[in-house]
Amino acid sequence: MSSLLQASSFTIKPQTCFQMGLFKVEILVLEGQFLDVHYFRVNFHLSSEEANPEVSSEKLGLLRVGSSEGGLKRELEIRDMVGEFKMMATLHQIATEEEVVLLSQPSGITPDTAAVAEPLDSSDDGDNLEEESLPSQSLNITPDKTTAEVEGPDDDDDYLEEEFLEPTANSSHATDPRLFLLSDYPQSEKTLTTWLEQKQSLESVLLTASQVCQFFRYLHQRQWGFVQLFPQYVEVGLPSTFFDLTGVYPIGEKLSIGIEANYCAPELLYKHPVDERMSTYIVGELLYQAIHQKKLQQESYTPSDVAAIPRISQIINICLAAIVDRFPLEQLLNLLIEARKLLNTPIVQWQTASHSTLGLSTSRLQNEDSHGIRQQQSNLDQTVLLAAVADGMGGMAQGEVASRLAIETLMNAPMLEKSQDVDQQGAWLVSLVQKANEIVADSVEDGGTTLSA
DSSP states (O other): OOOOOSSSOEEEOTTOEEEETTEEEEEEEEEEEETTEEEEEEEEEEOSSSOOTTTSSOEEEEEEEEETTSHHHHHHHHHHHHOSOTTBOOEEEEEEESSEEEEEOOOSOOOSOOOOOOOOOOOOOGGGGOGGGSOOOOOEEOEEEOOOOOOOOOOSSOOOOOOOBOOOSEEEEEOSOEEEEEEEOOOGGGBHHHHHHSOOOHHHHHHHHHHHHHHHHHHHTTTEEEOBOOGGGEEOSSSOEEOOOTTEEETTOOOSSOOOOTTBOGGGGGTOOOOHHHHHHHHHHHHHHHHHTSOOOTTTOOGGGSOOOTTHHHHHHHHTSOGGGSOOHHHHHHHHHHHHHHHHSOOOOOOOOOOOOOTTOSSOSSOOEEEEEEEEEEETTEEEEEEEEEEBOTTSTTHHHHHHHHHHHHHHSOOOSSOOOHHHHHHHHHHHHHHHHHHHHHHSTTOOBOOBO
16 A cells, blocks of 8 residues: 655644545544554544535544554455445545554543553654644545445344553554544444443343344354454444444454453453354343443452343353353354343233032032143243043943043143144144043043043
8 A cells, every 4th residue: 555645754643633535534532542553533524515415514533543454454354345234334434654653642531441462662752742842734645445324234133431551641653554444433322331331121231232242143154253342332223333343353363462351251361262252251241231230340250240130140141151151142142032032022821710510410429520721831922721621421431530531641741832823733632632532542441531622
């Protein structure tokens, strides 16, 4: 890639203004740095009179600057491979620059992640720390490309504060080319960070976790794994939108550095090869925080810390278990969807009563009738109720035994495994009656009974 600036070097610091392709960009604040990527909040707008209505007025943007061989390069590879997909925020502009000076000053807004990382080459220059020594610049950056708003494929279900390394007040001069990626800035009231700070219904928790898991699975199917997530750069919605993919690595790749962070699987500290179950851990951590209203403390977590919610507590504990014991993403997504369906499905329980009497017979001392009733939740949305009455035939041998055997046969038979249509239900009942007839015929000589079910 050729140099994108006519100037010998390009300085990035708050209040810097420069031209990035069609856009005029003003740096507002450095939000933080993770590994090789710097995150800036900016204002931007089209400088051309032929402005696109969507970005003609000034907008808040996210500018990420990083090594041309680091996280931003991986993100561009993913975007090129995946193509159009709704859950990834649109990049308005991509550019490169050979000579970049980054003036890093703490903003007070720090994404919530710590890492053991190799620092960028840097040299302190006291003069560069003075705002007055480097006035705002107007620089002409030529873009690599501009991306348009895209429509993503529909999937099989609903689309479901980080600490970076503390920014330091110093001057970092990058010797390798820098990538610049410009997108909209996520709406603060809709970010996953804000969502996690608010009390959510269990249904909302499962829906959002399902969406995150769905995106993780989508990338894993293409041999990429999410190992680090920044919730402040995820916008919750239908679909949810991811603004940063620098925490995604090729499956099986062994990282050259160790990472220890929130929303990051603990084995990454020991440079474990990238595995889909690292993404499972992130989903478990989000579930834990959403339900308990506090962040997971990895070093002190035990399974007993998880609230006793049927199915959900088991899912969280398995997600946070040792990597070999965690769910694969496909299984986890299915479990989350199933748990949400169960939560929204009313369970029907029939209340039943029965009574039998000798009536006004002047000669019988016992009844020859029997009855039985049972119910079972056969799947997520169906309760099967089986009721039967049998009356031993008067005048035949052991009518009471025949009726009892017929009812026991029906009550002990396996229930329907899944939803059936009327014809299948009828065939199932006929088979039970035939079985009861065989048992009565074999067990009671000259005996008989009626049977209604």
